Amino acid sequence: MNPKREQQTIVVGVTGGIGAYKACELVRDLMRRGFRVKVVMTEAATRFVTPLTFRTLTGEPVAVSLWADEPDSRVHHISLAEEADVVVLAPCTANVIAKLAHGRADDMLTTTVLAAEAPVIVAPAMNTHMWRKDITQANVSALRARGFVFIEPGKGALACGDVGEGRLADPATIADAAEAEARRARDLAGVHVLVTAGPTHEPLDPVRFIGNRSSGKTGFAIAEEAARRGARVSLVTGPVSLPDPFGVEVVRVTTALQMRAAAFARFEAADVVIASAAVADFRPATFASGKIKKSDAPDAVVLARNPDILAELGEANDGRAILVGFAAETSDVVAYAREKLAAKRLDLVVANDVSGELGFETEENRVVFVSADSAEERPVLDKRVIARELLDRVAALVSARKAR
């Protein structure tokens, strides 16, 4: 999204179902709400409604084929994906849901969705039996876990003669969801978010270190999502193998002491601090400037305590910045999170139980959002979805603080 652009763009993807005619109403509704709307259709959708209909309604070219001549030299599915503040698929067939769930991109619509970084809303419409099939439900779950927002189909008489679930949701309901996502796409505009991520490595000598298994995925997902929502983001990360998220200031450090220096250098300007780094609590008290020879191996390594960066930020905070910490525990998760909340003067703690398989190095996690007066348990979710849910709460805290 281009934060300078006033009008937001919603890309509406229409697939081949009888409900395609209702996409006309959806498009008009979105335009009435002030959005620029661009339509992309599957070949099958054009059997139900012609591209000319949408072209006339939107005043914009309608994309159908990957191979059509383009008015400019840009690759169309990529430019469409980049322009989208929100993508809405309505109606979405079982076939397209299945393709998206497997990352397939064999036409204009699926290629655009795969290339899009914007949130995707899916409004399925199909025969009841197709909707209820476990394979369809498994595909829906897979997409949900990756952050796709589903608008459940309604019940009623279907075009095939069956009565049951499968009707496309009301266009106004779909437009409401699109508007909510579009609002979310800018809810951190003007906010400076500082994120710490990854492990720290505490060197014993030039080649050996004490570290931990943190992959940095959660912190990177938070930084990326915050930037997408309009925040100015600084990401201070320990050693990880992840690429720089787009539009984020990335500061790569190695040790806890370096992380503290980099975080404090940016703290003054920060409105929000999200400390997801797994900072090593101890470092070797001495550093050997040359590699320690096998024959010289010490019997014990003397450790020195590292600073608690987040606790120090909490102490330095005058109530201006919102502070969010993480808590990885193996038991009594909420109770320990509350202790951390108070001890480090935090607004929110994202707690998770690392006694099972989830947590470090995984794509998914199960967290509890703990504040002074609430504990919200969430199901197992992709780390990107957790990032989005966390930032929903942060955005609410930011606007509450502004209103004070």
Ligand code: C5P
């Ligand atoms: O106390 P504990 O290490 O469990 O607290 C975890 C939270 O504190 C995380 O948000 C982590 O990023 C932060 N932390 C820190 N500096 C440390 C240890 C933890 O900023 N030395």
